[in-house]
Amino acid sequence: MRYEIVFSGSGGQGMILSGKITAEAAATYDKMHSTQTQSYGPESRGGMTEAYVIISDEPVDYPEITKADIIVALSQDGLDRQIRHIKDDTIIVVDEEFVNTAEVSKYKTFKAPFTNISREIMNSPISANMVALGMVTAISNNLSKEGMIETMKKNVPNGTEEKNVKAFEKGFELGSK
Amino acid sequence: MRYEIVFSGSGGQGMILSGKITAEAAATYDKMHSTQTQSYGPESRGGMTEAYVIISDEPVDYPEITKADIIVALSQDGLDRQIRHIKDDTIIVVDEEFVNTAEVSKYKTFKAPFTNISREIMNSPISANMVALGMVTAISNNLSKEGMIETMKKNVPNGTEEKNVKAFEKGFELGSK
Numbered sequence: 001m002r003y004e005i006v007f008s009g010s011g012g013q014g015m016i017l018s019g020k021i022t023a024e025a026a027a028t029y030d031k032m033h034s035t036q037t038q039s040y041g042p043e044s045r046g047g048m049t050e051a052y053v054i055i056s057d058e059p060v061d062y063p064e065i066t067k068a069d070i071i072v073a074l075s076q077d078g079l080d081r082q083i084r085h086i087k088d089d090t091i092i093v094v095d096e097e098f099v100n101t102a103e104v105s106k107y108k109t110f111k112a113p114f115t116n117i118s119r120e121i122m123n124s125p126i127s128a129n130m131v132a133l134g135m136v137t138a139i140s141n142n143l144s145k146e147g148m149i150e151t152m153k154k155n156v157p158n159g160t161e162e163k164n165v166k167a168f169e170k171g172f173e174l175g176s177k
Numbered sequence: 178m179r180y181e182i183v184f185s186g187s188g189g190q191g192m193i194l195s196g197k198i199t200a201e202a203a204a205t206y207d208k209m210h211s212t213q214t215q216s217y218g219p220e221s222r223g224g225m226t227e228a229y230v231i232i233s234d235e236p237v238d239y240p241e242i243t244k245a246d247i248i249v250a251l252s253q254d255g256l257d258r259q260i261r262h263i264k265d266d267t268i269i270v271v272d273e274e275f276v277n278t279a280e281v282s283k284y285k286t287f288k289a290p291f292t293n294i295s296r297e298i299m300n301s302p303i304s305a306n307m308v309a310l311g312m313v314t315a316i317s318n319n320l321s322k323e324g325m326i327e328t329m330k331k332n333v334p335n336g337t338e339e340k341n342v343k344a345f346e347k348g349f350e351l352g353s354k
Contacts (some may be wrong), residue, residue, distance in 0.1 A: 033218055034218075042210065
């Protein structure tokens with residue numbers, strides 16, 4: 001078993017934290033092996049950020065993504081850059097406010113207004129990634145909800161845990177439909 | 178140019194944060210391309226943690242480490258696991274309180290009591306990794322001191338910046354000798 005998830009967006013959208021939480025939860029709570037890789041370019045301030053997570057039932061000896069099982073894109077560029085990692089059964093998860101999915105309409109797609117949901121919950125777009133993480137957890141069969149929530153709570157600033165859990169739960173609910 | 182740095186230690190020693198800061202600083206301040214990869218095993222609580230950073234003057238298309246230019250080990254296991262990544266001119270950086278370097282005595286080695294230095298500065302071992310980062314910055318010719326410090330300040334908890342800079346500066350001083 002080898003399961004590949006990509007989080008792709010712009011700087012500041014929390015893609016790296018999303019990757020870290022997912023990889024950590026998979027190993028710590030779900031007893032899998034995992035790797036996460038981030039690439040940075042010289043333009044990284046406000047530029048692209050991508051986190052690649054690989055989950056496996058054995059040690060991951062090749063951390064480069066091949067084809068993604070899930071692609072999460074919080075920006076249009078974020079999706080466009082990942083076209084090369086799409087296979088027939090890739091599931092695409094996007095923030096519908098920012099990403100047009102016309103070009104990938106033949107793939108299974110989940111859309112939600114992650115950023116707006118975050119705004120409603122915390123008066124800030126900052127937890128859009130947590131809404132997306134909740135959705136990814138519901139869609140994937142490889143991540144336990146409890147493990148993701150516990151790992152998330154350890155990785156967000158003190159005092160923001162409760163609202164982040166709320167954001168995650170909303171995404172989970174939307175992904176379960 | 179391709180420069181590979183490994184941070185290897187136990188859970189809680191901040192190896193992942195060290196990798197993140199290094200990769201981010203290289204891209205944001207030093208205008209390089211970089212990747213960082215972490216592996217997690219099912220035993221990751223208190224178990225091994227390793228962060229692999231690759232810095233390059235062109236996009237990194239192969240994020241797997243081959244042979245390391247610098248190996249930072251904050252635990253004996255951390256060093257032992259990295260033996261396979263040593264080449265003739267690898268520089269080995271260890272916390273001398275925890276790591277015996279007899280087995281790697283033919284390689285260039287820098288030793289310092291990172292954990293003790295952190296204890297002296299912050300009454301806590303928590304910034305041992307920052308002392309090590311300072312030393313790595315002094316040893317490597319590929320990272321600017323200013324970029325590393327600025328990136329570090331953005332990545333440590335609010336209110337701890339000053340002490341972390343002090344820890345970094347101490348490591349930098351020891352690495353400059």
